[in-house]
Amino acid sequence: MNAPTTSSLPLAGIRIVSVAEQFPGPYATLILGDLGAEVIQVERPGYGDPSRAFENLYAALNRGKRSIVLDLKDPEQSQTFRDLIAQSDALIEGFRPGVMDRLGFGAQDMAAANPRLVYVSISGFGQDGPYRDRPAHDLTLQGLAGLIPRDGDATPTVPQLTLADVSAGTFGALAVLAGLASRSGTGRGGRWDVSMFDSLLSLGTVPLALGAAGLDAGGLGEDPGYGCYRASDDRWLAMSIAFEDHFWHALCGVLELPDLAGVGSGERLRRREEIRATVGSVIATAPAGHWDARFAAAGIPCGIVQSMPEVARDPHVAARDVLTPLDDGSLVVRQPLVVDGQRLGPRRGVPRLGEHTDEVLAEIVARRMSGQDAPPTP
Incomplete structure (x- = not known):
């Protein structure tokens, strides 16, 4: 545009x-x-x-x-x-x-x-x-x-x-x-x-407001569905299931872990080390691209951890025109706001x-x- x-x-x-x-x-x-x-x-x-x-x-x-x-x-x-x-x-x-x-x-x-x-x-x-x-x-x-x-x-x-x-x-x-x-x-x-x-x-x-009140923020990273997992090709997957049981159920379906599918967020927190090890062992059996495609098809919030050069080549980055060329051919990062379907960018x-x-x-x-x-x- x-x-x-x-x-x-x-x-x-x-x-x-x-x-x-x-x-x-x-x-x-x-x-x-x-x-x-x-x-x-x-x-x-x-x-x-x-x-x-x-x-x-x-x-x-x-x-x-x-x-x-x-x-x-x-x-x-x-x-x-x-x-x-x-x-x-x-x-x-x-x-x-x-x-x-x-x-x-x-x-x-x-x-x-x-x-x-x-x-x-x-x-x-x-x-x-x-x-x-x-x-x-x-x-x-x-x-x-x-x-x-x-x-x-x-x-x-x-x-x-x-x-x-x-x-x-x-x-x-x-x-x-x-x-x-x-x-x-x-x-x-x-x-x-x-x-x-x-x-x-x-x-x-x-976290600051909770800390001021003497409360624990209960970090998202404690849920086994929220964290980074290494695949068989040594690439990492960033999964962000934030206590959502429906996403967890879908994940267990893809990973073929039926015994864990019904485990709610509270129990996942109590058993986090055990469950994280189980999930990690399954993900380690296949490359990141394999899991990324299957998780995306199942609607699970997950993506491959990318380097900046990989981000620059990402097809979604290209589709959104995030990197915009100047007159001299150099690329700059476009303003993220879109107004009435039009991109804001450098003039x-x-x-x-x-x-x-x-x-x-x-x-x-x-x-x-x-x-x-x-x-x-x-």
Whole structure:
């Protein structure tokens, strides 16, 4: 399916300025840009966003945006930045708390210049609290949030997915959307505080709430139907029967284990080691593809554990157009939302450092000369 035209996208006409680097801020603006917003990434002179040192990382998070270079400590260029903010709908910043205030671009200063501005701050621990000024990246935050699995005395495994970055970016985009919706009634965009740590805790809503009450979450992994099993070809199957007896009954039918078919979830938990060993011994007799086909036919929630290159070749990924080519032939991951059957995706490639500086500065002057200092009302 073709992507919607720019003018038909939900955020068409919205301008977002970002001085958030690395991962969470760029991920937020990636989402918003695919929804139709114009995203202007303000980068440091000389080297820009530090993630440019990792070309593929930068490209994955920053396609579809315009890049300008400004030195926010230079008086003339800082005034240019202030003029840009006065003509924009939202600002996303990712500095440590207090930095934007010291530069003269704090939330109150920017609200005075543009009351309708949605001002979003993304930081490790938020704008207050005892950890406010502590530096932290994803791994530290996941550890503090209780999300790194522990297995006795073994060294904890570094998670493959940077959940703090992704969740904070997602909540950052949500903050912009909420601010835009709120200002339609109040006339004010507001100041939104997005903490990476808080975002992780939100992902752990259920176990954290239960833990606070002194209760055990009763991990899904304790059910023999929920876990990973090795097949005869040393491939793994990820099965996710979450206490559902009807799926369990179907599984026992495929595995030809009639004596276990009537065992309910409570008894499965009590006999989990014995039952898991039995299920594992049967699955180990045939290759993963054999079981995957039979489980799919029986409607059992299960799939082969894939590597990222295998995911890229997955026929369902192709059918959903998840990987979308840019004009230069490179592939990027498409926005997951589908609007009225149409896919949302990138409309331009990855910007070179400062590629659009002259273009954007000319637009600022033109709008000022025409009296359009404030962003148009969407």
